[in-house]
Amino acid sequence: MTIVRKSKIVLVKKYSLSFEWSHQPGSGFSFACTKKGNLILSETPIPALENLLKCLNGEYDVIPQGVINCSYTYVESAQLQCDCGELIDLVNFRNTCSECALEYNMSGQLLAPLCHCEEDW
Numbered sequence: 001m002t003i004v005r006k007s008k009i010v011l012v013k014k015y016s017l018s019f020e021w022s023h024q025p026g027s028g029f030s031f032a033c034t035k036k037g038n039l040i041l042s043e044t045p046i047p048a049l050e051n052l053l054k055c056l057n058g059e060y061d062v063i064p065q066g067v068i069n070c071s072y073t074y075v076e077s078a079q080l081q082c083d084c085g086e087l088i089d090l091v092n093f094r095n096t097c098s099e100c101a102l103e104y105n106m107s108g109q110l111l112a113p114l115c116h117c118e119e120d121w
C-alpha cells in the first residue's frame with residue numbers, strides 16, 4: 001500500500017457583504033465578496049443581485065454590516081492506494097477496501113481481520 005495523499009488542514013477563505021434586517025437582528029442577506037468587499041459575480045445568481053440592489057437602494061429596511069469574514073478550515077483525510085490498486089480515503093478508525101476487503105487504520109497501517117481481533121479476547 002502507498003499513501004498517495006497526506007492528511008492536511010485546508011483553509012477556505014470566504015467573505016460576505018452582509019445586511020441585517022432592522023426589525024429582525026440576526027437575519028438578513030449576505031453576498032459572496034472579496035476581502036475588500038468586491039462582489040463575486042460568479043457566486044451571485046440573478047435573484048441575489050436583485051436582493052442586493054434592494055438592500056442598497058433602501059427598498060429593504062436593512063442595516064449594512066460590511067464585509068464579514070466567513071473563512072473556515074477542514075481536515076482533508078489522507079488517501080491510500082491499496083495493493084489491489086483501489087484508492088481509500090482514511091476517514092474512519094477502520095477503512096475497508098471496497099475491492100479486496102483489506103482494512104487500514106487512519107494512519108494507513110494494515111489491520112488484522114476483525115474476526116481475529118475477537119479471538120484474542
Ligand SMILES: [Zn+2]
Nearest residue numbers: 082084097100
Ligand atoms: Zn484493496
